[in-house]
Amino acid sequence: MKDAERLMAKGKAAVEILRQRYPDAECSLESGGDPWRLLVMARLSAQCTDERVNIVCRDLFREIPDAQAMADAPLAQIEELIRPCGLFRTKAKSLKESAAMLLTTYEGRVPDSMEELLSLPGVGRKIANLLLGDIYKKGGIVADTHCIRICGRLGFYAEELKDPLRVERILTPVIPVLEQSDFCHRIVHFGREICTARSPKCEDCPMREICDHNG
Ligand code: SF4
Structure with missing residues (x-):
């Protein structure tokens, strides 16, 4: 499989796994949609x-x-x-x-x-x-610390990459536009619960089959 195809497939799988795990995809900031x-x-x-x-x-x-x-x-x-x-x-x-x-x-x-x-x-x-x-449903990758860390571990790019703009540019084409906002909210929940910065719970992780971390 070519690299671009591999990343597209990984993006699709990650979106689906996170959707199942966190159906609500709520933003942690309680703005009430204003x-x-x-x-x-x-x-x-x-x-x-x-x-x-x-x-x-x-x-x-x-x-x-x-x-x-x-x-x-x-x-x-x-x-x-x-x-x-x-x-x-x-x-x-x-x-x-x-x-x-x-x-x-x-x-x-x-x-x-x-x-x-x-x-x-x-x-x-x-x-x-x-x-x-x-708010505007136009898509947008919010490259925060959880997103950058986890997508690096998953293998969308090298784990050492920490530049938010480069991360945004790599993820934008591989996560469907209408999924981007929910994907980013879900990945924050996932980063707090499972793929934490210090001790990722890889044994219990629903992403382990598509993850390149340590392997
Ligand atoms: S397998 Fe481990 S490193 Fe990979 S996403 Fe899951 S918790 Fe994170």
């Missing part, structure tokens, strides 16, 4: 757990519910509310600037193209792909 809130939560999740972001955002969205309120809020208030997420000064500044840009440039709507999303302060490809996949 694009602005998902953007905020994804921004806050940098170097912070999704669990903490969910807790912090209950208060944050009670006081600052939308982009207009974020643009109007004093920076010090935003900083105080998001402080437990870490890097709070940088995150508060970029959220306030993003909110202002949304209102002035995008008529208050979170845009639906990679290029426009990347124009928002603090929004990188990871956040953009999450929004494109989850």
